[in-house]
Amino acid sequence: MPRDWWKGVVVYQVYPRSFADSDGDGVGDIRGVIERLGHLERLGVDVLWLSPVYCSPQDDNGYDISDYRGIDPLFGTLEDVDELIARAHDAGIRLVMDLVVNHTSDEHAWFVDSRSSRDSEHRDWYWWRPPRKGHVGGEAGAEPNNWGSFFSGSAWEWDEATGEYYLHLFSRKQPDLVWSNPDVRAAVYAMMRWWLARGVDGFRMDVINLIDKPDGLPDGDKKLGDLWGQAFPLVSTGPRVHDYLQEMHGQVFADLGRPYLTVGEMPGVDAEQARLFTDPARREVDMVFQFEHVDLDKGPSGKFDIVPLTMAELRANLMRWQVELDDVGWNSLYWDNHDQPRAVSRFGDDDPVWRERSAKTLGTVLHTLRGTPYVYQGEELGMTNVPFSAPEDFRDIESVNYIREQTAAGVPFSDLLPGLRFRSRDNARTPVQWTAGEHAGFTRGEPWIPVTPNHEEINAEAQVGVEGSVFEHYRALVALRHEERAVSHGTVTPLAMDHPDLWAFGREHEGTRLLVLASFTREPVEVPPELLEGWEGAEAVVATSGDAAAGVLTHGVLPGWESVVLRSS
Numbered sequence: 001m002p003r004d005w006w007k008g009v010v011v012y013q014v015y016p017r018s019f020a021d022s023d024g025d026g027v028g029d030i031r032g033v034i035e036r037l038g039h040l041e042r043l044g045v046d047v048l049w050l051s052p053v054y055c056s057p058q059d060d061n062g063y064d065i066s067d068y069r070g071i072d073p074l075f076g077t078l079e080d081v082d083e084l085i086a087r088a089h090d091a092g093i094r095l096v097m098d099l100v101v102n103h104t105s106d107e108h109a110w111f112v113d114s115r116s117s118r119d120s121e122h123r124d125w126y127w128w129r130p131p132r133k134g135h136v137g138g139e140a141g142a143e144p145n146n147w148g149s150f151f152s153g154s155a156w157e158w159d160e161a162t163g164e165y166y167l168h169l170f171s172r173k174q175p176d177l178v179w180s181n182p183d184v185r186a187a188v189y190a191m192m193r194w195w196l197a198r199g200v201d202g203f204r205m206d207v208i209n210l211i212d213k214p215d216g217l218p219d220g221d222k223k224l225g226d227l228w229g230q231a232f233p234l235v236s237t238g239p240r241v242h243d244y245l246q247e248m249h250g251q252v253f254a255d256l257g258r259p260y261l262t263v264g265e266m267p268g269v270d271a272e273q274a275r276l277f278t279d280p281a282r283r284e285v286d287m288v289f290q291f292e293h294v295d296l297d298k299g300p301s302g303k304f305d306i307v308p309l310t311m312a313e314l315r316a317n318l319m320r321w322q323v324e325l326d327d328v329g330w331n332s333l334y335w336d337n338h339d340q341p342r343a344v345s346r347f348g349d350d351d352p353v354w355r356e357r358s359a360k361t362l363g364t365v366l367h368t369l370r371g372t373p374y375v376y377q378g379e380e381l382g383m384t385n386v387p388f389s390a391p392e393d394f395r396d397i398e399s400v401n402y403i404r405e406q407t408a409a410g411v412p413f414s415d416l417l418p419g420l421r422f423r424s425r426d427n428a429r430t431p432v433q434w435t436a437g438e439h440a441g442f443t444r445g446e447p448w449i450p451v452t453p454n455h456e457e458i459n460a461e462a463q464v465g466v467e468g469s470v471f472e473h474y475r476a477l478v479a480l481r482h483e484e485r486a487v488s489h490g491t492v493t494p495l496a497m498d499h500p501d502l503w504a505f506g507r508e509h510e511g512t513r514l515l516v517l518a519s520f521t522r523e524p525v526e527v528p529p530e531l532l533e534g535w536e537g538a539e540a541v542v543a544t545s546g547d548a549a550a551g552v553l554t555h556g557v558l559p560g561w562e563s564v565v566l567r568s569s
């Protein structure tokens with residue numbers, strides 16, 4: 001198997017809390033994943049990325065880990081994970097675990113020891129700093145610098161017992177590790193080797209480009225009216241991140257002797273940096289999750305400030321990444337995940353008339369680009385955003401803290417609701433819709449977060465094996481990547497880049513040519529005739545419907561929100 005085996009595969013992300021609940025406690029679990037492996041097999045995916053199941057106080061749904069080698073009883077046992085690895089492998093599916101090592105939980109033994117005294121063994125594993133000069137610890141303005149946390153408030157927490165602050169870029173229960181400390185790095189690498197020895201096939205590395213903090217921890221820029229300075233530009237992709245990833249490669253993967261996959265989650269990384277991270281010669285990571293395309297609709301006041309986004313802007317961004325990584329490096333392709341709104345509601349059209357067509361067309365584009373596509377659970381069913389209406393509807397720490405902070409500052413909840421409805425991470429975290437029945441077949445108990453009401457129409461039972469469904473379209477796209485090297489390995493040529501509604505590109509490999517045409521509007525789109533020159537009599541290898549294929553091949557017209565992949569060789 002070639003080292004770059006992941007060029008021809010599709011990854012499926014499972015967010016276990018919301019996937020399938022086997023024991024009726026209302027929270028999804030590992031046995032639930034085992035029981036539903038058939039769904040992944042049917043879809044044909046090659047790799048399962050499992051979001052965290054490790055021991056955790058669940059302050060950030062498992063992204064706050066208190067024991068990297070233990071499984072949270074909420075999700076099951078280590079034996080369950082062993083069984084999942086074995087069953088997945090039997091089904092030809094590799095398992096990639098989440099690796100969350102920018103921070104631990106404050107309940108991890110390392111941090112418990114670290115905070116126990118100023119000269120504890122693990123004190124310098126975390127960022128402890130005294131109050132700002134001339135200030136008394138705990139009072140306003142005494143924080144060591146002005147950094148705000150991603151989850152509201154200061155990024156510093158005062159610890160009365162030892163008289164110092166500790167740094168947490170995320171929640172106060174997620175203290176940041178000091179990666180410049182070689183003992184921290186050695187402990188992380190040992191833990192990774194332990195999981196690989198158990199049979200896992202790689203890691204998705206959480207915010208791995210934030211691990212190198214700048215010397216001196218300088219204040220961040222602060223815009224007028226902001227409560228806190230911006231840490232992000234200072235901590236994103238520090239100079240030592242590349243060294244650390246190369247060291248990790250040498251210590252963990254170089255001698256593994258079997259196929260594996262690494263993907264670095266890297267908010268803020270640009271294409272030039274991504275080329276460095278994913279250049280195979282540099283031995284850092286196989287691919288990165290970049291964030292540019294999911295930040296395009298973010299306004300100047302932050303994540304919940306929504307600005308309109310056109311298809312042309314989205315296309316310009318993703319096609320630029322295609323071009324910039326065409327010779328060196330590799331793209332990860334994703335529309336959504338557990339931190340992002342549902343793709344069909346955000347980039348498609350979730351009106352009932354257009355929902356299925358646009359969900360399928362988003363799939364067509366993503367799965368025929370160059371890179372490794374990731375399917376987030378439920379995306380293959382066309383699951384939508386959620387009609388949240390009250391503060392109690394939200395579970396995610398980011399949304400909950402934001403509502404608390406803003407309402408305390410006098411902003412009415414009704415002003416916050418549009419942003420939350422559009423972008424709250426809870427949109428992606430409602431249970432997978434398996435059936436039209438009670439709780440969508442997710443649990444026999446009370447789900448930890450309510451099921452989206454539209455599960456009566458949108459569910460797996462209504463789609464698997466049903467011609468024309470979103471699921472069957474995704475299945476065809478996964479199969480196409482396996483069969484067609486022009487999809488997995490071909491070059492990409494952006495086409496008709498000034499068209500406002502048609503997303504078009506060519507793919508080519510060893511004499512086989514593909515033409516991808518996708519409509520991003522409700523109205524029929526006339527395909528510019530020059531695009532179709534030479535494609536008379538071509539075969540439609542995948543299409544959102546027979547009408548789409550016939551419309552393009554006989555009349556040069558693509559119906560609203562439909563798409564087609566033509567092949568000529």
Ligand code: ISL
Nearest residue numbers: 060063100150170206207267303339398
């Ligand atoms: O949703 C976000 C906050 O606005 C993202 O910026 C998110 O925090 C970022 O993508 C990092 O995400 C990862 O690390 C977080 C965790 O909460 C996310 O679930 C995880 O995917 C901290 O571990």
